[in-house]
Amino acid sequence: MWGLPLIILLVGGGLFFLLYSRALPYRHFGHGFAILTGRYDNDSDKxxxxxxxxxxxxxxxTLGLGNIAGVALAITAGGPGAVFWMWLTAIVGIATKFFTATAAVQFRGKDSLGQLQGGPMYVIREGLGKKWLWLAGFFAIAGLCGTQPVFQINQLVAMLRTSVAFPLNLASEQNHLLFDAGMGVLAALLVFSVISGSLPRVGKVTARLVPAMVVGYMLMTAGVLLTxxxxxxxxxxxxxNDAFTGQALAGGALGKVIQVGVSRGAFSxxxxxxxxxxxxxxxxTNEPVREGLxxxxxxxxxxxIVxxxxxxxxxxxxxxxxxxGDGVTLTANAFxxxxxxxxxxxxxxxxxxxxxxxxxxxxxxxxxxxGFLIGAQHQHHYVWAYCLLIVLxxxxxxxxxxxxxxxxxxAMAIPTMVSALLLAPKIMDAARDYFARQKNTDNG
Known part of the structure; x- marks a missing residue:
C-alpha cells in the first residue's frame, strides 16, 4: 500500500498545497494560536x-503510542534515516492539515439523523457531489478498519506486562495470556465509561488529559536529552546521513527508509x-479557515516536537x-x-x-x-464491537x-487527498476571503 504512488500523493500533495497557497498557512501561526485561546469562540456558531x-x-x-511506539518501530524497520522522512511529512503536513481541516468545516453535511457532521466522507459528498459518493464510502470503510483500538491497547498491555506484571510475578514470559486479557477487559470498561457520554464528554476528557500528558512526557524526554x-x-x-544512504541497521535501500518514514509519519x-x-x-465555528489554522x-x-x-x-x-525489544519496549529501554x-x-x-x-x-x-455507511441511528451499536476489539x-x-x-x-489517504486536491480552489477562495475580512477587522 505504501508504494511510490501513495508517497507521491501524500508528500507531493502536501508540497502542492504549500506552493498553491504560497505558504499562506505558515505565515499565520500566530493567528492560529490566538484562535486556540478562545478569543474567537462563539457559542451560537454551528x-x-x-x-x-x-x-x-x-x-x-495522534499524540500517543504513534509517538512513543510508532517512532521506535520506524527506527527498527527503516533505521534512523526514517526520522528525517517523518519530519518531511510533518512540514508539508502543515499545509495539508490546513486544507483538509478547512474543508471539513466548509463542506459539513448532515447525517441520517439530521445532525451536522464533518470528515472526508461528508467533504466528498457535499463538495464533489453524488457521482463521487463511492469514494466517500471507500473512506468510511477504510476509516472503520483503520481506527480500531487494537494497536493502542496492545502496546499499553505490553508496557504494563514489562513494568508491572513481570516484576510483581503476576505473569511470566511464557505465561501472560490471562494478565493480558484481564488488562484488556479493564481498559474496555474504562473506555466504555467515557464513550457512553458521546463526543462532548470525549472532548472534555481529552482537553484535560492531552496537555498534561504532553508536558509530562516532554519533561521525561528532556531529562534523557540533558544527560x-x-x-x-x-x-x-x-x-x-541515514536518510539518504539507508544503510544503518535494518534500513537497507533508500526507498525502504523513505517508505517507512513517510508511512510512520502519517501514522503519527x-x-x-x-x-x-x-x-x-x-x-x-462558522469560519472554516479558523479551524484549518x-x-x-x-x-x-x-x-x-514530540x-x-x-x-x-x-x-x-x-x-x-x-x-x-521493539515498539514501546524499545522506548522504555531508552528511559x-x-x-x-x-x-x-x-x-x-x-x-x-x-x-x-x-x-x-x-x-x-x-x-x-x-454511521455514514449504515445510518447514524444504528452507530451506537458499534460500542459493543469496539469494546470487544479492545480485549482482542x-x-x-x-x-x-x-x-x-x-x-x-x-487506504484512507487516497480519498482524503484526492478530495482536498480537487477542492483546493474553493478552499483557497474561502481563505482569501477570510484573511481579507480579518485584515479589515484588525485595521478598523
Missing part, C-alpha cells in the same frame, strides 16, 4: 466542540489521512542497536538508561493516559464512519496489528 477541544480531540488520536546532551549533534547527523500526525478531520469538522499546529506539536524527542532519546542512549527502574514506571503512566485518550477518540472516528487487541501480535493499521491508513 458545531459541538470549541477550537481547543477539537484540537485536543484530534491530538489525542546525553553531548551526543545530540551526532544523533542529528546520523538521521540526516495523520496529515492527509482524514481521521482528524472528523474531530476538526465538529468544531463550533488550528489544525495545522498538530503536525508541529505531534511530529516535529516524535523528535522520542527519536533522539532512542538514538542517543544506543538502545536501538541492542536488538532487544531505563537514564532513570533506571523508574523509567518504565514513569513511561507506563504516560502510556496509560495517552493510549486510553487515543482509544476513546478512535471510537468516535469509527462510529461516525459506521490486548492479546494479539503487534507486528500483524501494526501492519494492518498502516495499510488502512494508506
Amino acid at each position: 458545531g459541538t466542540l470549541s477550537h481547543f477541544q477539537a484540537l485536543a480531540t484530534a491530538l489525542s488520536g 546525553h546532551a553531548s551526543e545530540i549533534p551526532a544523533a542529528f547527523a546520523l538521521i540526516f 500526525n495523520e496529515a492527509g489521512i482524514g481521521t482528524e478531520s472528523m474531530a476538526h469538522g465538529a468544531a463550533r 488550528v489544525a495545522m499546529t498538530g503536525p508541529v506539536i505531534d511530529t516535529l 516524535c523528535t524527542c522520542t527519536a533522539l532519546a532512542i538514538l542517543i542512549t544506543g538502545v536501538w542497536q541492542s536488538g532487544d 531505563s538508561d537514564t532513570y533506571g527502574l523508574w523509567g518504565p514506571i514513569l513511561l507506563t503512566v504516560m502510556v496509560i493516559f495517552l493510549s486510553l485518550s487515543t482509544i476513546t477518540t478512535f471510537w468516535y472516528y469509527g462510529s461516525k464512519c459506521l 487487541g490486548s492479546i494479539g501480535s503487534v507486528n500483524m496489528i501494526f501492519n494492518f493499521l498502516i495499510g488502512m491508513y494508506a
Whole structure:
C-alpha cells in the first residue's frame, strides 16, 4: 500500500498545497494560536466542540503510542534515516492539515439523523457531489478498519506486562495470556465509561488529559536529552546521513527508509489521512479557515516536537542497536538508561493516559464512519464491537496489528487527498476571503 504512488500523493500533495497557497498557512501561526485561546469562540456558531477541544480531540488520536511506539518501530524497520522522512511529512503536513481541516468545516453535511457532521466522507459528498459518493464510502470503510483500538491497547498491555506484571510475578514470559486479557477487559470498561457520554464528554476528557500528558512526557524526554546532551549533534547527523544512504541497521535501500518514514509519519500526525478531520469538522465555528489554522499546529506539536524527542532519546542512549525489544519496549529501554527502574514506571503512566485518550477518540472516528455507511441511528451499536476489539487487541501480535493499521491508513489517504486536491480552489477562495475580512477587522 505504501508504494511510490501513495508517497507521491501524500508528500507531493502536501508540497502542492504549500506552493498553491504560497505558504499562506505558515505565515499565520500566530493567528492560529490566538484562535486556540478562545478569543474567537462563539457559542451560537454551528458545531459541538470549541477550537481547543477539537484540537485536543484530534491530538489525542495522534499524540500517543504513534509517538512513543510508532517512532521506535520506524527506527527498527527503516533505521534512523526514517526520522528525517517523518519530519518531511510533518512540514508539508502543515499545509495539508490546513486544507483538509478547512474543508471539513466548509463542506459539513448532515447525517441520517439530521445532525451536522464533518470528515472526508461528508467533504466528498457535499463538495464533489453524488457521482463521487463511492469514494466517500471507500473512506468510511477504510476509516472503520483503520481506527480500531487494537494497536493502542496492545502496546499499553505490553508496557504494563514489562513494568508491572513481570516484576510483581503476576505473569511470566511464557505465561501472560490471562494478565493480558484481564488488562484488556479493564481498559474496555474504562473506555466504555467515557464513550457512553458521546463526543462532548470525549472532548472534555481529552482537553484535560492531552496537555498534561504532553508536558509530562516532554519533561521525561528532556531529562534523557540533558544527560546525553553531548551526543545530540551526532544523533542529528546520523538521521540526516541515514536518510539518504539507508544503510544503518535494518534500513537497507533508500526507498525502504523513505517508505517507512513517510508511512510512520502519517501514522503519527495523520496529515492527509482524514481521521482528524472528523474531530476538526465538529468544531463550533462558522469560519472554516479558523479551524484549518488550528489544525495545522498538530503536525508541529505531534511530529516535529514530540516524535523528535522520542527519536533522539532512542538514538542517543544506543538502545536501538541492542536488538532487544521493539515498539514501546524499545522506548522504555531508552528511559531505563537514564532513570533506571523508574523509567518504565514513569513511561507506563504516560502510556496509560495517552493510549486510553487515543482509544476513546478512535471510537468516535469509527462510529461516525459506521454511521455514514449504515445510518447514524444504528452507530451506537458499534460500542459493543469496539469494546470487544479492545480485549482482542490486548492479546494479539503487534507486528500483524501494526501492519494492518498502516495499510488502512494508506487506504484512507487516497480519498482524503484526492478530495482536498480537487477542492483546493474553493478552499483557497474561502481563505482569501477570510484573511481579507480579518485584515479589515484588525485595521478598523
